[in-house]
Amino acid sequence: MKFRLNKGPFLRNKRTTTSIMLELFAVLAVVWAVSIGFYAAKYHVLAGLRVFGIGAISIVVTLLIDVIVALIKGKRKIVDIFKYVLKSYSYVTALIFALCLPAGTSFYVVVIGATVATVIGKYVFGGFGNNIFNPAIIGRIFVGLSFADKLQTIKVVKNVTSSMDTIDVAGSATLTAGMDWTTGINTYAQDNKINLLGTLFGEYQGAIGETFTILLLVAAIYLIIRGIVNYRLTFGYLISAALCCLVVALGYKVENVGEYLLTGLSTGGLMFAATFMITDPVTSPKSQDGKIIYAILAGFLTIFIRTFSTYPEGVMFSIALANMVTPLIDSCIKGNTFENLTKRYIKIAVVLVVCLGVSFGYTKLPKQDSQESVMLIEEYKGGTINEKIC
Amino acid sequence: MIITSRGKKHINGHKELTAHKDIIDLTNDKEVASLVYFPLVSPNGKEVELLVKAKDKVKVGTKIIQRIDFDVPIYSSVSGVVQGVENRYSALIGKPVDHIVIKNDYKYVMEKLPIIDYKKASREEIVEAIKNAGMVGLGGAGFPTFIKYSSNATITSLLINAVECEPYLTTDYVAMIKETKLFLEGVNILKKACGANEAIIAFKNNKKDLLEVLENELVNYENIRVVLVKDQYPMGWEKALIKTVYKKTYQRLPSDVGIVVNNAQTALSVAKALLNGECIHNRIVTVSGNAIKNPSNVLVPVGTLASEILNKCGGVTCDNACLLAGGPMTSKASLSDEFPIYTSFGALTVMEALNIESEACLRCGKCIEHCPAGLQPIQIKNAYDAKDVKDLEEFQTGKCVECGMCSYVCPSKIELTDAIKKAKLYLRLSQTKK
Numbered sequence: 001m002k003f004r005l006n007k008g009p010f011l012r013n014k015r016t017t018t019s020i021m022l023e024l025f026a027v028l029a030v031v032w033a034v035s036i037g038f039y040a041a042k043y044h045v046l047a048g049l050r051v052f053g054i055g056a057i058s059i060v061v062t063l064l065i066d067v068i069v070a071l072i073k074g075k076r077k078i079v080d081i082f083k084y085v086l087k088s089y090s091y092v093t094a095l096i097f098a099l100c101l102p103a104g105t106s107f108y109v110v111v112i113g114a115t116v117a118t119v120i121g122k123y124v125f126g127g128f129g130n131n132i133f134n135p136a137i138i139g140r141i142f143v144g145l146s147f148a149d150k151l152q153t154i155k156v157v158k159n160v161t162s163s164m165d166t167i168d169v170a171g172s173a174t175l176t177a178g179m180d181w182t183t184g185i186n187t188y189a190q191d192n193k194i195n196l197l198g199t200l201f202g203e204y205q206g207a208i209g210e211t212f213t214i215l216l217l218v219a220a221i222y223l224i225i226r227g228i229v230n231y232r233l234t235f236g237y238l239i240s241a242a243l244c245c246l247v248v249a250l251g252y253k254v255e256n257v258g259e260y261l262l263t264g265l266s267t268g269g270l271m272f273a274a275t276f277m278i279t280d281p282v283t284s285p286k287s288q289d290g291k292i293i294y295a296i297l298a299g300f301l302t303i304f305i306r307t308f309s310t311y312p313e314g315v316m317f318s319i320a321l322a323n324m325v326t327p328l329i330d331s332c333i334k335g336n337t338f339e340n341l342t343k344r345y346i347k348i349a350v351v352l353v354v355c356l357g358v359s360f361g362y363t364k365l366p367k368q369d370s371q372e373s374v375m376l377i378e379e380y381k382g383g384t385i386n387e388k389i390c
Numbered sequence: 391m392i393i394t395s396r397g398k399k400h401i402n403g404h405k406e407l408t409a410h411k412d413i414i415d416l417t418n419d420k421e422v423a424s425l426v427y428f429p430l431v432s433p434n435g436k437e438v439e440l441l442v443k444a445k446d447k448v449k450v451g452t453k454i455i456q457r458i459d460f461d462v463p464i465y466s467s468v469s470g471v472v473q474g475v476e477n478r479y480s481a482l483i484g485k486p487v488d489h490i491v492i493k494n495d496y497k498y499v500m501e502k503l504p505i506i507d508y509k510k511a512s513r514e515e516i517v518e519a520i521k522n523a524g525m526v527g528l529g530g531a532g533f534p535t536f537i538k539y540s541s542n543a544t545i546t547s548l549l550i551n552a553v554e555c556e557p558y559l560t561t562d563y564v565a566m567i568k569e570t571k572l573f574l575e576g577v578n579i580l581k582k583a584c585g586a587n588e589a590i591i592a593f594k595n596n597k598k599d600l601l602e603v604l605e606n607e608l609v610n611y612e613n614i615r616v617v618l619v620k621d622q623y624p625m626g627w628e629k630a631l632i633k634t635v636y637k638k639t640y641q642r643l644p645s646d647v648g649i650v651v652n653n654a655q656t657a658l659s660v661a662k663a664l665l666n667g668e669c670i671h672n673r674i675v676t677v678s679g680n681a682i683k684n685p686s687n688v689l690v691p692v693g694t695l696a697s698e699i700l701n702k703c704g705g706v707t708c709d710n711a712c713l714l715a716g717g718p719m720t721s722k723a724s725l726s727d728e729f730p731i732y733t734s735f736g737a738l739t740v741m742e743a744l745n746i747e748s749e750a751c752l753r754c755g756k757c758i759e760h761c762p763a764g765l766q767p768i769q770i771k772n773a774y775d776a777k778d779v780k781d782l783e784e785f786q787t788g789k790c791v792e793c794g795m796c797s798y799v800c801p802s803k804i805e806l807t808d809a810i811k812k813a814k815l816y817l818r819l820s821q822t823k824k
Contacts, residue, residue, distance in 0.1 A: 009794030129750025338764035
């Protein structure tokens, strides 16, 4: 009898990349469904429909692009095209992207964002597995920079003439943007009467998927137990962000450190990123200690951009920046992973200490809008500035 | 562990298919082993000396081949007449080689080896007897046993490896259950042969019945104890086992840290040779896998054709099957089943061929996390694809033991083990060129 000459081993794990991605998509869909229900119940049925619409449009657009790419690549049979679309995993990108948008986002912005995410974020680099940046983040950064005024939250408008209420956009102010990180006072939270418990259960508006912190935490734990995301990434990112936040709070001598920390961790999509974005395996380093260093860097950058730069939200930029370092980290970690363990721990510790040191350091820099600059502006208005400069 | 790689991982062993079935004795079955075959090369491909010629009459235990490389004899496993030399495929070498053919008369007349009283004999005498009995490691590698006991290093401990971490294999387990007393005698002999003051028998912690049987007998022996290890793959790899049992690591050989490792069945056959005067003539073979009709353990003379054994186990159930001389993780596939069983073959595994479609690397790092040798398989594959010799050296490619773990865990089904095998060869070639 003849036998096959296959390559060994002849026993393989049942887990495939497709099953991992489909399960991740299912978890994302649960978060999406909860958001739809939440918006419909808390605000208006139309708000729930909007949330559904944003996700659905994003998925449909990316699937269409996948089909077009499959046709360009010469796939003609329906089965081949279906297989190509299934194994491109753009639907996961689409849902992550959609969940990063606030509920009042214009639909055409969703279309543009999803297109940019798939085409520029993924196919330009050669498709799944080759992209340097997280595609969803590329899309989100693009719309964030180009259509900042179209990314708005919603409000319910009481209609006087008929009994039906309608919804309208409510501006692009967010909880994270309302936070003064140097003092820990959140004007947005005070105006909208949001307490700490509210930030944990999503009692405020932000991006669709990012507000329900507890649900995201449950999702993260589920994904870790199922072996779909690497816990080193999730916890590395959260711990690093928490430590940096703590150091910044101490540096600025904030009164209520606990509240400051909780606001830092539960708002602005940090928990969403820890669950679904930083854990994207394709754009994170391959080695285990590399993953930790990468997560620490991303966590630090998130807090750094939030509290020090002019951008209120740091999550997207921080992960995109950390993505750039991934190949460097991979090329630095060589040798046997069981040997020189102390050296490996020291490497991780050095990265963490440097991040914390920088975090503490910039809190001690002089504030930019100090009294002096205000005086300068006033002097300028009075026409005395020219003399002073001369 | 939490921060860097974990190494070993649990793999479903499917041992229940054969572990608790009775061993089927095929030695007197006229359809099996009417002709037995012995390859005329040693496992490493070196030449051997043939001691018999056609039409010679042989008995069980007649010396027919002398290995030149290690000076170890090979004995006939049946009584009968030598028929001549025939060229056929050998799963041991991986290509067709000359085999000597012996016609079996099913009488099994035995020519006994000298019996020695090991309690009175000196260490050197025991090692010499082990050498003359043609003892080789029965765990799969077939490395001559006496060499491990002739080293000058001070040995403090003997480790009996009964882990059988490869899925489907149960020969060590059934052999130990069947001949517990003889097995422990063998351990005692080996303990004396290496001059160790203790012997440890290591096997997986899910074999509670074996533990009970052994502990009942162990009261009669001093300084032999059982250590249970986790059900993980590849726990049976010497380095991994020594690290688990003794918390020691070494670079080259276990004797560097004062340990000798031997397989459980080797201990059993040493006892048979020194106490009963039997050479290794019969062999328990696990016939298992997901594409064989009646998975079972069979007792056959060494040199029996695999095809005859497969027929006795109900045959293969599907058209696209892979036949492996050994377990499914480390063995190579054989094109035909017309090859003889060698002394060190513990199993014939018939697996349904998997339809594997590789995808782009997800970069999840699972292969790195679970590599028992602490390597980075995907990085080695990338370096090999780029033919980067410097990187191949830095990633310690030569330390790969080809356990198959990386290909097993890979969700994208990339043929990592295969690529690393090629990378090792490429690295060795380019190093010799310098």
